[in-house]
Amino acid sequence: MSLLFYNLLGMKPKGFGLEIEDSSLKAIALKKGRRCKEVVSCGIRPLKKGIVTEGQIVDQQAMANEIKILLASTKPKPIQSEFVVFSVPESKSxxxxxxxxxxxxxxxxxxxxxxxxxxxxxxxxxxxxxxxxxxxxxxxxxxxxxxxPKEIIDSYCESIKLAKLSPLAAEVDIIATIRSLTSAQEEKTVLIVDIGADITSLAICKNQVPYFTSSLPISGKTFTDVLQKGLGVSREKAEDLKEKYGLGEMQKDDMLYNIYSPLIENLAQEIEKSLVFYTESINAKNEVSEIILSGGGSLLRQMVDYLATRIGKNVVLGNPAMGLGNFKDLPADVIRNICPFASAVGLAIKAYNYEN
Ligand SMILES: Nc1ncnc2c1ncn2[C@@H]1O[C@H](COP(=O)(O)OP(=O)(O)O)[C@@H](O)[C@H]1O
Ligand SMILES: [Mg+2]
The missing domain is CATH 3.30.1490.300 (Dna Ligase; domain 1)
Known part of the structure; x- marks a missing residue:
């Protein structure tokens, strides 16, 4: 089975993209619009613990049920296609x-x-x-x-078949993110940092080709963990405060900044290590000129400014909606927070390309 151009059926059906992570499922279907691709339908479903653990689906029947519930709940109308392009985690690839x-x-x-x-x-x-x-x-x-690994793909395929869907292709999540956040014509070398719920994935790419990828245990969850511990509040309260106040005032006497400081410094150091590794071991000529942040964790207020100042490079928030039209029918929370959908959009573009 192939992972880049796999087509089980040898035909061109209408498909959709399905991002599968430890803590959530996201689905997006696209259609041809007048000027560009448009989102037909979109949805997200949190997953409870014990269905996917560290990138491996451990309860395939439960996953199949979650996929069915997600598809029935996608808005503005349920996704009915049976053909899916699904993600597998960078950390296992x-x-x-x-x-x-x-x-x-x-x-x-x-x-x-x-x-x-x-x-x-x-x-x-x-x-x-x-x-x-x-x-x-x-x-x-x-x-x-x-x-x-075959055991990873097979466990994903099994769940997808139990959900009565047909897999068109499997794709590593960070490759899908690269597709939605950069262009194949892009001559710049960029570093994508996708800060997800459980893991952060990094990719250094040019012309949409990843030359270096890796993952880190720092994630949206570790930010909530340090806040919960630092303030001695409940998990729900910590999640709430994290989304409301972000990194705080970014000054040495700011309480939030002091709590997050070791973690965010660790993230900055890991990013720097990747940049050094790329320059010293992969390509000394093409310097990384921009860092694109992605995933829900990158919505932490002040994250972009902090990393730009700390690393001394241009840092931007990726916009997966950049090449898509017609968002007005989507749920308001999706429109406001499109950033975490970068992988799902990339998978949906791949699925869309099967039919055009
Ligand atoms: N506004 C926000 N500020 C800080 N963190 C956020 C915000 N919105 C979402 N997050 C965090 O983003 C993470 C989910 O990101 P997401 O990219 O959807 O993860 P995954 O794709 O791994 O499921 C969660 O840890 C959540 O707390
Ligand atoms: Mg993600």
Missing amino acids: FIRTIQIPKMSRGEAEEAVKWETEANIPVSADKVYLDWQIIDSQEKKDEILVVAV
Whole structure:
């Protein structure tokens, strides 16, 4: 099974995007509008603990039920398509760029397999592997490889089939985020930081090709945890205060700033480490010129300003709605908070491209 261009059916059905994370499901379906793609329907459903744990679906029947409930609740009207492009987590996937000498497709298939196996900590027969040429030179090709353990994809497919849906494609969540937040024509090298509920995913990319990806245990939840501990309040209160006040005044005597300071400094250091690793080990010529924040965690007030000042780079909030039209029929909370939908929009664009 392929992960980049997988099409089970060899036809072009209307599909939708489904982001599956530990704490939530998000679905979006797109249609062709007059000038650009438009959102037909959209929804989010929080997941209770014990259905997905660290990126692995542990209760497939419960997941199938959650998917059905989510689809029935998408607005303005329920998504009825059975064809889905779904996400798998970056933390369980291996995204690599490799170089191989020019050779026939059949030989390249084998060469990519062996070269990938040398670069990942899992044997090639335990992963689904997909690849594409990203740069072709006279004597060699540069290749993007995505490998995901079979047990992960199989558990996701099983849940999707139990929900009476047909999988069109699986895609690593951060690759979907790159699609919705950047353009294939974009010559700049950018770092995407997707701060989700349970994990932060990073990707350094150019022309929508990820050259470096990684994930960190810092997340929306860890921000709530430190606030809950620091203030001695309930979890609900901490979540509420987090969304209302963000990082506070960003001054040394500010109580909120002092509480968050070690965590946000840790995040800044991890971002800097990725930038240094990219420059020293992957590409010294293409400096990262912009950091794009994504995911619900990036909505923390002052996060953009803090990281821009601390890291000394241009930092912006990603806008997954940038290439889409007609948002007026969507639920108000989705329109206000479109940022966390970046992966779901990217998956929906991939699903949309199957039919056009
Ligand atoms: N306005 C906000 N300020 C701070 N954090 C927020 C805000 N809105 C949402 N979040 C946080 O974002 C996280 C969810 O982000 P999301 O991208 O939807 O996660 P995932 O895709 O991993 O399910 C939660 O931890 C939530 O507390
Ligand atoms: Mg997400």
